Structure formats: C-alpha cells, structure tokens
Amino acid sequence: MYMRLQKIILAVAALGWGIAFLGIVLPWSVAVSALNGLGAGAIPNDPMLDYWLRMAGGGFTMIGVIFAVILFAPKKYAVLIPLMAYLSIAEGIVLLISGLRLGLPPFPFWCDTAFCLGIGAGLLLVQPGVREERKLSSEC
Secondary structure (H helix, E strand, O other), X not given: OHHHHHHHHHHHHHHHHHHHHHHHHOOHHHHHXXXXXXXXXXXXXXXXXXXXXXXXXXXXXXXXXXXXXXXXXXXXXXXXXXXXXXXHHHHHHHHHHHHHHHOOOHHHHHHXXXXXXXXXXXXXXXXXXXXXHHHHHHHO
16 A cells, blocks of 8 residues: 555656656747746746756756656665655745745645645655565565
8 A cells, every 4th residue: 555655656746847848848938828827927038048947847857757767666766765755845845935935826836835745745654654565575
C-alpha cells in the first residue's frame, strides 16, 4: 500500500513539474496568454522574458524528469526520495513567503505552494511504510 502511495505521489510530482515542458515549446504569444490566464498582468514582447520563460520551463521540466526516473525505479533511486521531498518542502516555503510578501491572489499561488508542500510531506510520510514493505517483501 505505501509503495503504491509513493508511486502516486511521484507520478503527480513528475506530471506537475513536467507540465513546464509547455514553457519550452509554446510560441511566445500562446505562453503569454496562458500566463495572463494564471493571473499575470501585461507581459511585454521582450526577448529576455521569452528566454527566461524557456530557461525556467527547462529547469522545471528537468525536475519533473528526475521525479519520473525515481517513479520508474524507486528502489534504485530510494536515496534521492528524501532529498526530493525536502527540496519540495523548501520550494513550498519559498513560494509561501514570496506569495505572502507580494500579496498575490490565492490562484495560482496557493495551488503551487500546496503542491510543493504536499509532494514533500507526502513522500516523507509514506517513507517509513515503504521501507517496512520492502523489508517484508525481501524476507519472503
């Protein structure tokens, strides 16, 4: 049961971070429309902003790939799971502090914060059960 929960959390993390792939491939005009739909104000047509979008999209996609690799070989990469959990919690705290400081509206700020904190906390909470299930399955 715990191993299944861990895989679900890892899949959600991989998809949640991996969706940033769209920031790499979408044309600038479509990306700006999507960002406006998420609450961004007017975004000028600026090559540096286009570059930063692609840079952030690439970095976030790579985080999604790391979660996907762990998802498909959780036993092999078990040592990375707590690290990714703590990094997710750290990112959630950064988002929480930044969002509150900037007075951002709840959407998408609270969703992003809850996603990061939820992934991190979820992975840490299931970890003892996963270890126990692996121990029991190796004894059989």
